[in-house]
Amino acid sequence: MxxxxxxxxxxxxxxxxxxxxxxxxxxxxxxxxxxxxxxxxxxxxxxxxxxxxxxxxxxxxxxxxxxxxxxxxxxxxxxxxxxxxxxxxxxxxxxEPAIKPAALQTQTKAIGILATKGTLSSALFHKTSDLYANSITIIEQIGEGIVQLIESGKTRSPEMTGLLESYLKPMLKANIDYLVLGCTHYPYLIPGLLELLPNHVKIIDSGxxxxxxxxxxxxxxxxxxxxxxxxxxxxxxxxxxxxxxxxxxxxxxxxxxxxx
Missing domain, CATH: 3.40.50.1860 (Rossmann fold)
Structure with missing residues (x-):
């Protein structure tokens, strides 16, 4: 076996x-x-x-x-x-999105979560958030269009860069120090995200x-x-x-x- x-x-x-x-x-x-x-x-x-x-x-x-x-x-x-x-x-x-480690380790008391609409609206997501992240600020962002670009072979394209910049802007304004990736496609974004994020922001995915x-x-x-x-x-x-x-x-x- x-x-x-x-x-x-x-x-x-x-x-x-x-x-x-x-x-x-x-x-x-x-x-x-x-x-x-x-x-x-x-x-x-x-x-x-x-x-x-x-x-x-x-x-x-x-x-x-x-x-x-x-x-x-x-x-x-x-x-x-x-x-x-x-x-x-x-x-x-x-x-499921790695909210727990981000919530437990954040120093700025603010984390960003980039995920699909289905994940962010799910009962499991909200249960996990309530359990581990009720004392911190969570900036949720639906990754509209990301999967389509990845599956079109445009992971490192100007379109993707522009999309990610717009999604990260409110997170950085809120002073996040952790970015949680809540979709299995999103680890393929990490090289591009590292170029856009300040050095102190850590990326966590579930893999x-x-x-x-x-x-x-x-x-x-x-x-x-x-x-x-x-x-x-x-x-x-x-x-x-x-x-x-x-x-x-x-x-x-x-x-x-x-x-x-």
Missing amino acids: SKQPIGIFDSRVGGTSIFKEIHALLPNENTIYLADSANAPYGTKGEQKIVELSIKNTELLLNKGCKLIVVACNTATTNAISILRAKYNVPIIGI LAVAGQTKVVLETSNLLNTESKIPKNEFYINVKNTEVMQSLLGDQFNVESLKF
């Missing part, structure tokens, strides 16, 4: 940032990644539809023998993870925490793959165009178009 793959799914290609953190921390693990781009974005769909899509993705990964599922999508985590955990007898790990939790769960469940063989990493997207996903992953991995 320990040699079976880790399954990862997202509504688009942004969850590849989560894969990279898992792969870096657990280089022996085999993985299967699903990008459900044909049904994206999940955030515009109702809860029932999001649950249906999450079940579909989970069952496809389980049918491929996955020993653990990572829901690398904030919207799917918020709407479906409790149902998935009740329905399936495998460990299931979700993702490393998800990878760390994955390792802990595998260890406690005796599912960690200790073989030193070269792992098999499979990537599937259910649209014909694989170029953007391929460019985000690099040439060392192969992306395939698969109808699901």
